[in-house]
Amino acid sequence: MRNSLLLSISLFSSVILGACSDEKNTDERLLEVKDEKFSVGLLLPDVGMGDQSFNDLVVDGLLEARDDLNIIWSYRDLETSSSLEDGLEELMAEDHDVIIGVGYTIQEQIEKEAVENPDQRFALIDTVSEVENVDSIVFNEKEGSYLAGVLAAHVSKTGILGFLGGFNDEVIMRFHDGFLAGARSVNPNVQVIKMFADTYSDANVGTAMAATMIEQQADVLYAAAGYTGVGLLQQAQKAGVYAIGVDSDQYFYAEKAVVTSMQKNLDVAVYSYLESLVTNESSVQQVLEFGTENGGVGLSPIRVVSNASELEEKLETIDVPASMN
Structure with missing residues (x-):
């Protein structure tokens, strides 16, 4: 396969695993849920908001979903709560439709709560869970x-x-x-x-x-x-x-x-996941996988070096080995 290495926000805004049997388009389905707010809770790991990287990309996806999908959301991190466990309990008390945990370092807390609350939907970013009510968003x-x-x-x-x-x-x-x-x-x-x-x-x-x-x-x-x-x-x-x-x-x-x-296009992945929930495209456990083939990972523009254009052309021809999957 030939991989596109220079990423953009628009590469795969609707990439999800599975398909909807409903023949209505996304905009029509969104109109049907416009009067109801889909509620999302977000639990961030120790670095929290403002890392200008991983966590902030997740937040960017939520902000876009707020504007486009009519959702509301709140978050907890160690700046807002005394511990991640307390933050998760606070999110549980807010009765969200889904609670998203960012990073494998908080998998244990999310899965413990999920087992104790089987009717609550959860999601984990960057790790795979086998708990039935926990979705997984992962990158290669x-x-x-x-x-x-x-x-x-x-x-x-x-x-x-x-x-x-x-x-x-x-x-x-x-x-x-x-x-x-x-x-x-x-x-x-x-x-x-x-x-x-x-x-x-x-x-x-x-x-x-x-x-x-x-x-x-x-x-x-x-x-x-x-x-x-x-x-x-x-x-x-x-x-x-x-x-x-x-x-x-x-x-x-x-x-x-x-x-x-x-x-990692975390913002697009989060948006895609929430779109699948808001439009009722999935009611079962999901594992969403993002790699080079669907634009989930890749390289930003090459800079600094004098032969940047030459290197970009060379990298465009690279076939990533199947062993990297």
Whole structure:
């Protein structure tokens, strides 16, 4: 397959698994529910609102759904509640049609509440649940990171790359494994220095770990570490090496260093999911999967390097291996 790497908001605003047997179009179905407000609760992990990345993209999707789909929503994070458990209880008390938990780090809390409240619908972003009343919205990070690795190997002069993960777990290793595979498809001898921050919320840790990688001659750094990764991007710029952002286009954090970002269209995914609920297209458990083929993940525009146009053309021809699925 040939993959479109430059993402836009309009790529797949109605991509969902399954189809509706109703022959009415989406606008007609929306008119039928216009008089009723569909209510959504959102539980954000420790970084909360304002991370300018993962969480804020989810919020962007909710804001668009509010305007287009006639929904109302509220959220809880550690700024609004004393704990995630308390925040979830507060959302439960508000009687939402669906409660969405962001990230695998809060899967345990969501699933516990779901088991105790089988009539309440929940959803988890970035992880798959087997609980019957929990939907799952997931992304193929390996595919997107493979493309990031291909690009990193092309721009590296030392043949040494750096990878910073938030935690050493299955989800973060998907980023690493895809990145490594992509880089080695270009340069079989490439080295990837792998480090873990054990936090998603401390930019200073990202700065320190980036400095360590750079001391070991890494000249392209990739972070899948939330706000911690911002420190890595800024340290890369300070040291005069390249960096690759994650989740959203993070070019503005370090405009002399960020070559591209491995984007997840979380906003579009959230909107698509809510559209499926508001229009009654699904009443059963869903697993919505977003990858390179449907525009769910890919690279933001390539910048900084002098041969950006050439690299974009080269990456447009890449077939991501089936092993990245």
